[in-house]
Amino acid sequence: MKKSTGLKLAGFFLLAVSITLIVLGTAVFPEADTGFPNFAIFAPGFMLIPICFFLIVTGFMPQITKLNANLRKETLDHAGKDLGEAASQTVDVLAPSITKTVGAVKKGMGPQEQIYCKYCGTTIDADSRFCKYCSREQ
Numbered sequence: 001m002k003k004s005t006g007l008k009l010a011g012f013f014l015l016a017v018s019i020t021l022i023v024l025g026t027a028v029f030p031e032a033d034t035g036f037p038n039f040a041i042f043a044p045g046f047m048l049i050p051i052c053f054f055l056i057v058t059g060f061m062p063q064i065t066k067l068n069a070n071l072r073k074e075t076l077d078h079a080g081k082d083l084g085e086a087a088s089q090t091v092d093v094l095a096p097s098i099t100k101t102v103g104a105v106k107k108g109m110g111p112q113e114q115i116y117c118k119y120c121g122t123t124i125d126a127d128s129r130f131c132k133y134c135s136r137e138q
């Protein structure tokens with residue numbers, strides 16, 4: 001027998017016991033003088049209920065877990081398209097700025113365009129205002 005089946009059986013058995021105790025305590029053996037439920041029978045039955053629920057819920061855990069997984073799958077099936085769209089939109093928004101950033105980095109790191117100094121003929125960066133050798137303005 002599976003552990004979960006045992007837990008279910010124990011849970012339902014205890015539930016039957018607790019219901020029997022509650023019915024016996026209230027309907028069959030009430031206090032003779034007051035008519036109140038017989039506390040000695042009623043109370044243990046009442047206190048068994050949380051234990052029954054714990055055992056039954058634990059016993060049904062495989063089914064609950066399976067249901068949970070199915071619900072999650074259904075959620076993903078249902079929202080998957082939207083999630084995919086959201087992801088592709090994010091890429092659409094991010095891609096140009098990433099391209100720009102990468103381009104800027106490439107430009108910064110790549111070889112600079114070179115020109116010759118008008119005065120001494122040394123190669124200098126195309127965008128420099130002064131020659132780094134003769135210091136004259138270009």
Ligand SMILES: [Zn+2]
Pocket residue numbers: 117118119120121122131132133134135136
């Ligand atoms: Zn120069």
